[in-house]
Amino acid sequence: MKAEIISIGDELLIGQVVNTNASWMAAELNKSGIRVVHVTVISDQEDDIHQSLDEALQRADIILMTGGLGPTKDDITKLTLARYFGVGMVFHEPTYKKVKAFFAARNFNMTDINRHQADIPENCVPIENNNGTAPGMWFEKNGKVIVSMPGVPFEMKPMMTDQVLPRLLKKYKPEPLFYKTIMTTGMPESFMSEKIKKWEESLPQHIKLAYLPQPGIIRLRLSASGKDKEKLKKEIEKYCNDLNNYIPELVYGYDEVTLEEVTGSLLRERNKTVSTAESCTGGYLAHLITSIPGSSDYYTGSVISYANSVKTGQLGVDPGDLEKYGAVSRQVVEQMALGIKEKLGTDYSLAVSGIAGPDGGTKEKPVGTVWIAVATSGNVKSKLFHFGEHRGRNIRRSALAALNMLRLEILKETT
């Protein structure tokens, strides 16, 4: 089963947008056992689209196209496909209703342009778009499948996951690759690879390991293919368990779960609450926590004390300590954690104070120096971190480190 991805859009060819769609789709297809043999990026031009389709149909069984489905006149994929297949356009009533409802829900009136979004080539099966107005389209030709989807990632991804992939699996029944991804936080790739060297060497030949690093997170992906899925699954689970002996505090979950989900679940299960006090992370820690639906069950709120006056005025940090030790210090971060915990009356609290950069660093406390505290019922603990020089990554790493401290503290108290 070979697939080709055709990404349409001038923004990709001028380098304004990075083609993350193609890599996401490739990863999803691979997990399902469908091999991507070719990715093509072309402009919004009829000739280019026709030529790429001709070439792709020679190489692949499945062709997935994204882009050029918007309502404006520079979006030409739909008509181009109709002409490619030599068919006319038909008005698709259910799509029209869907588009109409989409606008009604947002209190906007529909325009003529939007009405045309319900016109589709007569040989296609439309694919519902639950996050936008342009439907996807499924074509079949000589036993091959051509799918056209919007280029907007938040429209394309659910369309792919919920509709296109299940249809492809049903049609082709590929032999799946078996994957398990181990989610870790708190150690850079090179150190981790030293630490888990023996474990890595113990893996049998048919189980492959890949390191997938992101700022603050390393995903370790184990993959294997074979007929006996149950046996593979057990085998991979054994190696996952083994890994815990090497890096017990770093593995926070499996299969793309986030640290904010894991921590939230621990709090919910135990009926506990948490609050936060943030300086250098500037709301990002609260944002991660509240990005989880239902987080209001365990998260009450935060004081973001960007200015020192807010640290003393709102969090009860001692002005003398602030003066003596500086805002980025054990003393201040612990007082921030205790202050917010008392103020909002939560079971736990987290506080972060550091130098995110690019300015504000000193010789003693260079950019990337971050103190993090976690307060529990009877205790407050803090830890000093040295991250890097990049502001955005320092903010992200600080928030992840705080969540991991909370996670470990909850587990310690209750197991």
Add this chain to the structure above:
Amino acid sequence: MKAEIISIGDELLIGQVVNTNASWMAAELNKSGIRVVHVTVISDQEDDIHQSLDEALQRADIILMTGGLGPTKDDITKLTLARYFGVGMVFHEPTYKKVKAFFAARNFNMTDINRHQADIPENCVPIENNNGTAPGMWFEKNGKVIVSMPGVPFEMKPMMTDQVLPRLLKKYKPEPLFYKTIMTTGMPESFMSEKIKKWEESLPQHIKLAYLPQPGIIRLRLSASGKDKEKLKKEIEKYCNDLNNYIPELVYGYDEVTLEEVTGSLLRERNKTVSTAESCTGGYLAHLITSIPGSSDYYTGSVISYANSVKTGQLGVDPGDLEKYGAVSRQVVEQMALGIKEKLGTDYSLAVSGIAGPDGGTKEKPVGTVWIAVATSGNVKSKLFHFGEHRGRNIRRSALAALNMLRLEILKETT
């Protein structure tokens, strides 16, 4: 002058690595006036490389390849190219010396494998690699240029900037493209295209318009090519100014600037400060503001009042109003804005209260209902928004809408 990029590597086809090389190269080529017409991603296989070269030579004058130049046996680009051109390999002494020096500087011994890195196809001009061991290769065939570079970004990028691009400019003397991107917020693509229809129709043929939507933001990109760069620049600027008559409140800046940067600059220039009180955005608004280096100059902090008790206890929201009108109401959001402004003593404040979803919606206030208030020296204004059903996007749109309200308020007060 048309260029095609061929990216070689299985890691790209399984979605493990995002093809940032291609977008970076495309941006660099475009800036120089060389148009990229096609990007192809293929695996490390001889047949695929040969076929892609055949196809690319039909479409483009310049073909830039990356990947497959490492010393290990899965890196086959060099031999594949020699066979493609039907030539033998020669030992290139200066490259050998360079590789040898590279290892000596790192206290590593050279292996036989590394020695082969100095073997190059006899018809190529080698390109020095100052950041690694594999040289690049420049081929010419029937007046067309084919360049092969390493796939490692920190080896490829300087090779491209310092050697490949200057050679290409010298050979082809391309006419540069001129771009301007107009950043807008607050209106979906289809409505905007109705609203700016006349403006769009007024654009001359040689100026192209593209809509590049993201959640909450639409970028309008104007592009034109021609000999007289100054004239084009003036012409494009005229159309940018004209657009302001159609959507005066929506254009917040140009050329990839963010709303948080623009708002931050306005505050800094006027020596004003802002604080925030967030409910449904849960810290994301604060995070956007503090993602900008130096934001501590104008941002003091926030109270995130996720729980109602924090709204009354910390922000001074009247418990009676909270009971009567609900947390998502004009009354409550205005009191939140006034409360935080007074508490932190800032010139402006923003408050957001809404239903981000997926739960918590009612018939009267469905998911996506958001109230936003901006408080100024003598005033508080609030506005009701209806966003969609997706939690993450509701949070992002709310924060952007809040920043745009602040931006407009600052401009109104001071111009």
